[in-house]
Amino acid sequence: MNVSQNYVSQLMGRITTWARVNSPWAIHFNSGSCNGCDIEILATLTPRYDIERFGIKLRGSPRHADVLICTGPVTRQARERLLRTYEQMPDPKFVVAVGSCGISGGVFQGCYNIVGHINEVLPVDAFIPGCPPRPEAIIDGIVKLLTHLQNGTRPEPIQFAPQETA
Amino acid sequence: MTTETLLQRATEILAPFSKGNNNPETNRLDVEIEASDLPSATAALMDNQWGYLSAITPTDLGKEVNKLELLYHFCEGAAITSLRIYLPREDQPDVPTISDQIPVASFFERELGEMLGVHVVGTPDSSRLFLPDDWPDGVYPLREEFSMEQAAPVEPRETLPEMGRVGNKFTVPIGPQHPALKEPGHFEFAVDGEIITGARMRLGYVHRGIEKATEKRNWIQNLYLLERICGICSHTHTSAYAMGAEKLAQVEVPPRALAIREIVAGLERIHSHLLWLGVAAHEAGFDTLFMYSWRDRETVMDLLETLTGNRVNYSITVLGGVKYDFTAEHSRAIHKAMNYLEERIRYYLHIVTTDASFLQRTRGIGTMTLEEAKYFGALGPTARASGLERDVRIDSPYGAYHRFPVSLITDERGDLEARFEVRMKELLVSCFTIRTIVDNLPPGELAVRFPRKVPAGETVSRVEAPRGEAFYYIKSGGGESPVRLKIRTPSLCNWTSALNKAVGHQLADVPMLIAGMDPCFSCNDRMITVRRKNDSHTLTWSQMREYGIKKYASIREPK
Numbered sequence: 001m002n003v004s005q006n007y008v009s010q011l012m013g014r015i016t017t018w019a020r021v022n023s024p025w026a027i028h029f030n031s032g033s034c035n036g037c038d039i040e041i042l043a044t045l046t047p048r049y050d051i052e053r054f055g056i057k058l059r060g061s062p063r064h065a066d067v068l069i070c071t072g073p074v075t076r077q078a079r080e081r082l083l084r085t086y087e088q089m090p091d092p093k094f095v096v097a098v099g100s101c102g103i104s105g106g107v108f109q110g111c112y113n114i115v116g117h118i119n120e121v122l123p124v125d126a127f128i129p130g131c132p133p134r135p136e137a138i139i140d141g142i143v144k145l146l147t148h149l150q151n152g153t154r155p156e157p158i159q160f161a162p163q164e165t166a
Numbered sequence: 167m168t169t170e171t172l173l174q175r176a177t178e179i180l181a182p183f184s185k186g187n188n189n190p191e192t193n194r195l196d197v198e199i200e201a202s203d204l205p206s207a208t209a210a211l212m213d214n215q216w217g218y219l220s221a222i223t224p225t226d227l228g229k230e231v232n233k234l235e236l237l238y239h240f241c242e243g244a245a246i247t248s249l250r251i252y253l254p255r256e257d258q259p260d261v262p263t264i265s266d267q268i269p270v271a272s273f274f275e276r277e278l279g280e281m282l283g284v285h286v287v288g289t290p291d292s293s294r295l296f297l298p299d300d301w302p303d304g305v306y307p308l309r310e311e312f313s314m315e316q317a318a319p320v321e322p323r324e325t326l327p328e329m330g331r332v333g334n335k336f337t338v339p340i341g342p343q344h345p346a347l348k349e350p351g352h353f354e355f356a357v358d359g360e361i362i363t364g365a366r367m368r369l370g371y372v373h374r375g376i377e378k379a380t381e382k383r384n385w386i387q388n389l390y391l392l393e394r395i396c397g398i399c400s401h402t403h404t405s406a407y408a409m410g411a412e413k414l415a416q417v418e419v420p421p422r423a424l425a426i427r428e429i430v431a432g433l434e435r436i437h438s439h440l441l442w443l444g445v446a447a448h449e450a451g452f453d454t455l456f457m458y459s460w461r462d463r464e465t466v467m468d469l470l471e472t473l474t475g476n477r478v479n480y481s482i483t484v485l486g487g488v489k490y491d492f493t494a495e496h497s498r499a500i501h502k503a504m505n506y507l508e509e510r511i512r513y514y515l516h517i518v519t520t521d522a523s524f525l526q527r528t529r530g531i532g533t534m535t536l537e538e539a540k541y542f543g544a545l546g547p548t549a550r551a552s553g554l555e556r557d558v559r560i561d562s563p564y565g566a567y568h569r570f571p572v573s574l575i576t577d578e579r580g581d582l583e584a585r586f587e588v589r590m591k592e593l594l595v596s597c598f599t600i601r602t603i604v605d606n607l608p609p610g611e612l613a614v615r616f617p618r619k620v621p622a623g624e625t626v627s628r629v630e631a632p633r634g635e636a637f638y639y640i641k642s643g644g645g646e647s648p649v650r651l652k653i654r655t656p657s658l659c660n661w662t663s664a665l666n667k668a669v670g671h672q673l674a675d676v677p678m679l680i681a682g683m684d685p686c687f688s689c690n691d692r693m694i695t696v697r698r699k700n701d702s703h704t705l706t707w708s709q710m711r712e713y714g715i716k717k718y719a720s721i722r723e724p725k
């Protein structure tokens with residue numbers, strides 16, 4: 001690779017990072033949540049919180065999305081759909097788990113139709129705790145993820161202790 | 167008619183079938199009948215216009231008794247008649263269907279089959295409703311001997327067999343990534359050209375197994391588990407559960423606590439209806455209204471937060487009372503907020519009844535007559551928009567609703583427009599009631615002690631959620647956790663009417679029809695696969711929604 005090609009590819013890389021950080025599109029998936037988290041995610045779109053300030057837009061199709069925002073524990077019936085949605089997203093893709101349920105299974109731990117939390121099914125990049133987290137917390141979590149992207153790093157993966165089943 | 171006369175009449179109607187009557191509570195009648203008499207007993211109640219089927223509670227009484235128990239609860243006003251049937255416990259006992267008389271029963275019967283292994287003879291659809299596709303056959307989570315080991319995943323089966331395709335009809339599956347309250351669902355619409363000719367659904371994507379889980383948690387833990395059935399009507403679930411548990415434990419809740427519960431219920435109704443207004447407007451392509459109504463909804467969220475410390479899942483109810491008191495500061499804030507909201511709600515009411523392009527999507531669409539609403543067992547605002555006077559707060563006042571009653575809002579037209587109007591007017595009523603309570607808040611204690619163990623017994627508690635009647639059946643065995651808890655949420659009943667009303671409408675109306683019954687949408691996106699004869703492609707819900715909007719736009723502007 002000669003110098004000018006190298007320069008071009010670096011420049012292109014900078015431009016894509018810039019674009020990605022400034023206009024990440026997200027898709028929202030409910031894999032068994034109580035809707036509490038979902039209405040708070042929706043609230044981030046509305047005038048009071050206005051997540052579009054950060055260029056974030058909620059999209060309907062996984063094929064347009066960079067970020068998968070997941071809520072709730074993963075039920076047996078939703079697991080395969082969650083995986084399918086994730087697979088349909090173009091690379092690079094990021095997963096944000098919103099709410100205690102998504103982080104640990106929350107109050108639903110041990111229920112017969114629950115596979116587990118989201119990290120057991122997908123690699124999660126950001127966890128936003130709360131039941132439900134406030135819209136500010138959700139925005140904060142996503143912005144933190146974006147800051148990482150801007151620095152060219154990916155958040156460290158988190159190792160969980162295996163979940164106890166009741 | 168008073169509750170006593172209603173129960174008296176039910177006793178007379180059911181006398182030919184009865185094997186024994188008793189009154190577990192003053193407003194309840196329990197009639198034990200033979201399983202084979204079920205259709206005729208139901209017919210007798212229906213012919214005499216006695217009530218509507220509210221829920222079916224299946225219980226496994228365990229190995230010792232060696233019986234399964236089915237309770238068919240019919241409600242009329244405050245009176246509840248339960249038909250009690252005992253079945254042998256061996257695999258797949260038979261019970262005849264009643265869904266030919268009461269369409270909504272078909273959902274309950276699907277549940278009976280998969281949860282308890284009861285074989286419902288003659289039910290039109292015995293496919294799975296809640297359990298996952300990879301759930302093994304012959305394993306029933308509500309049976310006593312159920313354990314997680316039995317439920318190891320098996321080869322998934324197709325739970326919704328293909329609907330028959332005739333001529334140039336094709337099937338449009340919608341979902342499951344769909345944001346209903348308790349359950350995202352998967353729908354399939356059979357379409358002939360543009361017109362829907364058949365519809366059905368499959369739930370269970372959000373089914374977590376809460377009813378079973380309550381048996382493992384104690385009375386207090388359950389309060390927080392049940393609150394999380396639904397983040398939108400969390401207070402409804404805690405109030406229904408707390409009311410039932412308090413009745414069983416014979417705990418008298420202080421009037422101040424009841425009044426505070428009613429205030430929170432009112433605020434919850436406002437937040438829920440405004441949320442719905444936004445989502446429904448979004449489905450119609452009216453995003454400005456979506457943003458407006460959600461902006462104003464924040465006023466209520468702020469109030470809930472100052473009052474309870476949380477925006478969603480407020481946890482203000484505890485067994486025996488409430489957690490937080492109400493101060494003069496709160497009441498000032500509430501008055502201010504109510505004044506503002508009232509003005510805004512009047513404005514929205516004006517918009518949904520006058521905006522021409524919006525009316526095009528709502529006026530005369532999905533019209534449900536009074537008879538149909540009764541027949542399909544519709545509940546809540548969906549029913550009231552068809553002129554059906556059904557509201558638990560009025561029929562069977564609970565909590566503080568004796569002291570601070572609400573007025574009933576109905577409409578005769580039964581179309582989508584009427585449902586918008588009814589909901590907006592209900593908000594005005596809520597604002598008014600909240601103000602009245604705040605000004606006349608009874609003094610006294612906030613909570614009384616609740617025992618760790620609850621005496622044996624069973625009770626029914628019904629609460630009017632923003633979407634209609636929520637039904638709880640609670641049975642205690644005298645221990646630290648309930649023996650059986652049955653929950654029936656209003657959306658399950660309203661689906662029957664929504665699906666049946668979709669038939670004959672255009673595919674473009676589907677988003678509005680579904681949004682119109684308020685299935686607790688949180689406006690998330692769904693996948694839609696359109697399967698034509700030879701090719702199949704996937705649409706998202708937003709593409710579907712845009713399809714509806716474009717279609718109506720093209721009607722509006724003649725080319």
Ligand code: SF4
Pocket residue numbers: 032033034035036037038071072073098099100101102106107130131132133394397479
């Ligand atoms: S974290 Fe809480 S609010 Fe969010 S889905 Fe779970 S229970 Fe509901």
